[in-house]
Amino acid sequence: xxxxxxxxxxxxxxxxxxxxxxxxxxxxxxxxxxxxxxxxxxxxxxxxxxxxxxxxxxxxxxxxxxxxxxxxxxxxxxxxxxxxxxxxxxxxxxxxxxxxxxxxxxxxxxxxxxxxxxxxxxxxxxxxxxxxxxxxxxxxxxxxxxxxxxxxxxxxxxxxxxxxxxxxxxxxxxxxxxxxxxxxxxxxxxxxxxxxxxxxxxxxxxxxxxxxxxxxxxxxxxxxxxxxxxxxxxxxxxxxxxxxxxxxxxxxxxxxxxxxxxxxxxxxxxxxxxxxxxxxxxxxxxxxxxxxxxxxxxxxxxxxxxxxxxxxxxxxxxxxxxxxxxxxxxxxxxxxxxxxxxxxxxxxxxxxxxxxxxxxxxxxxxxxxxxxxxxxxxxxxxxxxxxxxxxxxxxxxxxxxxxxxxxxxxxxxxxxxxxxxxxxxxxxxxxxxxxxxxxxxxxxxxxx
Amino acid sequence: xxxxxxxxxxxxxxxxxxxxxxxxxxxxxxxxxxxxxxxxxxxxxxxxxxxxxxxxxxxxxxxxxxxxxxxxxxxxxxxxxxxxxxxxxxxxxxxxxxxxxxxxxxxxxxxxxxxxxxxxxxxxxxxxxxxxxxxxxxxxxxxxxxxxxxxxxxxxxxxxxxxxxxxxxxxxxxxxxxxxxxxxxxxxxxxxxxxxxxxxxxxxxxxxxxxxxxxxxxxxxxxxxxxxxxxxxxxxxxxxxxxxxxxxxxxxxxxxxxxxxxxxxxxxxxxxxxxxxxxxxxxxxxx
Numbered sequence: 001x002x003x004x005x006x007x008x009x010x011x012x013x014x015x016x017x018x019x020x021x022x023x024x025x026x027x028x029x030x031x032x033x034x035x036x037x038x039x040x041x042x043x044x045x046x047x048x049x050x051x052x053x054x055x056x057x058x059x060x061x062x063x064x065x066x067x068x069x070x071x072x073x074x075x076x077x078x079x080x081x082x083x084x085x086x087x088x089x090x091x092x093x094x095x096x097x098x099x100x101x102x103x104x105x106x107x108x109x110x111x112x113x114x115x116x117x118x119x120x121x122x123x124x125x126x127x128x129x130x131x132x133x134x135x136x137x138x139x140x141x142x143x144x145x146x147x148x149x150x151x152x153x154x155x156x157x158x159x160x161x162x163x164x165x166x167x168x169x170x171x172x173x174x175x176x177x178x179x180x181x182x183x184x185x186x187x188x189x190x191x192x193x194x195x196x197x198x199x200x201x202x203x204x205x206x207x208x209x210x211x212x213x214x215x216x217x218x219x220x221x222x223x224x225x226x227x228x229x230x231x232x233x234x235x236x237x238x239x240x241x242x243x244x245x246x247x248x249x250x251x252x253x254x255x256x257x258x259x260x261x262x263x264x265x266x267x268x269x270x271x272x273x274x275x276x277x278x279x280x281x282x283x284x285x286x287x288x289x290x291x292x293x294x295x296x297x298x299x300x301x302x303x304x305x306x307x308x309x310x311x312x313x314x315x316x317x318x319x320x321x322x323x324x325x326x327x328x329x330x331x332x333x334x335x336x337x338x339x340x341x342x343x344x345x346x347x348x349x350x351x352x353x354x355x356x357x358x359x360x361x362x363x364x365x366x367x368x369x370x371x372x373x374x375x376x377x378x379x380x381x382x383x384x385x386x387x388x389x390x391x392x393x394x395x396x397x398x399x400x401x402x403x404x405x406x407x408x409x410x411x412x413x414x415x416x417x418x419x420x421x422x423x424x425x426x427x428x429x430x431x432x433x434x435x436x437x438x439x440x441x442x443x444x445x446x447x448x
Numbered sequence: 449x450x451x452x453x454x455x456x457x458x459x460x461x462x463x464x465x466x467x468x469x470x471x472x473x474x475x476x477x478x479x480x481x482x483x484x485x486x487x488x489x490x491x492x493x494x495x496x497x498x499x500x501x502x503x504x505x506x507x508x509x510x511x512x513x514x515x516x517x518x519x520x521x522x523x524x525x526x527x528x529x530x531x532x533x534x535x536x537x538x539x540x541x542x543x544x545x546x547x548x549x550x551x552x553x554x555x556x557x558x559x560x561x562x563x564x565x566x567x568x569x570x571x572x573x574x575x576x577x578x579x580x581x582x583x584x585x586x587x588x589x590x591x592x593x594x595x596x597x598x599x600x601x602x603x604x605x606x607x608x609x610x611x612x613x614x615x616x617x618x619x620x621x622x623x624x625x626x627x628x629x630x631x632x633x634x635x636x637x638x639x640x641x642x643x644x645x646x647x648x649x650x651x652x653x654x655x656x657x658x659x660x661x662x663x664x665x666x667x668x669x670x671x672x673x674x675x676x677x678x679x680x681x682x683x684x685x686x687x688x689x690x691x692x693x694x695x696x697x698x699x700x701x702x703x704x705x706x707x708x709x710x711x712x713x714x715x716x717x718x719x720x721x722x723x724x725x726x727x728x729x730x731x732x733x734x735x
Contacts, residue, residue: 098679099679099680099681099682099683100678100679102682103676103678103679103681106676172679173676173678174676178635178636178675178676180634180635180636180652181635181636181676181677181678184634184635187571187634187635187678188678189678189679273590273651273652273653273654274590274593274652274653278653279636279651279652279653280651280654313509313517314511314516314517315517315518315519315520316519316520316521317522318520318521318522318523319521319522319523319526319527320521320522321522322522322524322527322531344638344647344648344649345649345651346648346649346651346654346656349549349553349658352549353546353549353550356542356545356546356549357542357546360538360539360541360542361535361538363534363538364531364534364535364538367530367534368527368530368531370498371526371530372522372527374498374501374502374505375520375522375523375526377502377505377506377509378505378509378518379505379509379517379518379520380505380509380517380518381509381510381511381512381515381516381517382505382506382509382510382511383511384506384510392502392506395502396499399495399498399499400495403491403492403494403495404491406487406491406538406541407484407487407488407491410483410484410487410541410542410544410545411545411546411548411549412476412479412480412483412545412548412549412552413480413483413484413487413545415480415552415645415646415647415648416477416480416640416642416645416646416647418647418674419638419640419647419674419675420642420674
């Protein structure tokens, strides 16, 4: 634990060291872990561990799905070695992945990785673990709500998992579930799976909202005396901003998921053009959530990098306040760029131009963060320990992701790179950097 | 295993430059490529600069016995510089790219003599409709879509008694502007031709009418659907032939039914059942 305390207690601009001693002598110790506390606990570190361990299962599942996809792409229509035998027809015919099963893999790989792996680990696990320790609070503001939020998340995960085994198979209209493909049974042939996807997303959203309320309250209200906002470690700032994004963006997705469920099951037509709805409305709702979501996934990782680098460069973070301003402006701008996912969707061409401009603007704070990280290692006394190597790897991979983003934010270029592997590569570079990090933090903090 | 193999592939095979963009065969495509290359060069340059700085710092400031880290909380002047300069660069890119966007889709710039072609996507193929020799596509209405009326044609419109349709077969003359009308019958599909630098979702309930292009050479290409549209998405593609003007005229005339050609030499095209997609209901009674 001593290592973790050293990390989370990195003082920003001479913050008092009170939470350091708190971390060592607080009431919640890792060695109190019992079998019972694995299943029910209100201790923030216990809940962090619950999120982590449950996510491992989905990490393996989502990773396996990615490997199945890569197998089909690398060796088209060849039988899958070994596990091909265990997947029943009609998903796999003679060991070969069927087209609709491939679509299902695409859909569930993304859904699982985003909602059941990256979010619970970066926010559910690290948020719970780090925030109370870093702000000097005895626990989260609402410990019981915290555990309840975990179980609602677990319910959503269970629903998602079950959707793989219902009649017709899992949802297969992509993680973006573009209507009307997702909204009409005749088009997707997986009404049950798609309905469960909507339910899973709905409950996942509920859990996120509960978590977000908890994080925001803790970070703002439960700080130790003397721990002003501008002494908070950047990881807490990042998690706070992420929680605000969650609170504002997730309800839109939950509502959209509910509307889609009604379209599928109750004969409504919010998104079905042939019955008077508008398919592009779904895209607006989805991406109004979807773009802040990108920052929800990446900001906690940026926060962690901003904390790891000073520790291993043995000097304070370069431009602490600039980093916070960058975080806040990313969060604000993140809500007015969603249309850049829709340049070729048939949306107004003028709106596309406006969204392109706001997207270019949001690249500025991201650039500021990279420059400040460079400033942090400048003149340092750098130790090349695993966390530092991972943080540097994050900068590399985030820069590749960010720079390709500039090309596709230019509307004319997006006309022909949209829907291609250029986009797939772009967001995997962005998110993979984030995923890198939990690896190292797990080693340092969480394996008892 | 062969069940899943694509039943048809028409596109040119790339034999060179497989690491770069495919060959560009439209006018606007050249502008788009230039923009893409400008942005790519710029970002690669900055990327290399930052990486060089990073590795220089990592080597120069590695932990060594007796040397302490410099104590610094940052530098406001630097912050202002590295906020302003990227911001100015991004504004320049926005002005450049959105200016081009405006030109590409300016309705006033669509040539008057552009050949109008309508494409209606369905699971899992492209229905294509050509106008008669007066270059007018008849009225259509999405509420009239049916198994027998794949274009939702309003049969009262006399313009609908001309022209012809094809299925997964778009043939166009080189050098002439083509004005596309993109629609979809069921789910969202996409019209994507990488060599033309064109991509556009085809949304049910809407007619996308701002797309036009002019090709610079002949060749065989593919229209691919690149918006996930269901189980048959992987195989949803259409052949696209860019023909010389003479070849196109020959093909265009050959699509006309014999009866129609006899009626009038000036305006010889009537709605035909030459394509499988055109149902009996839509066939027009001979005059």
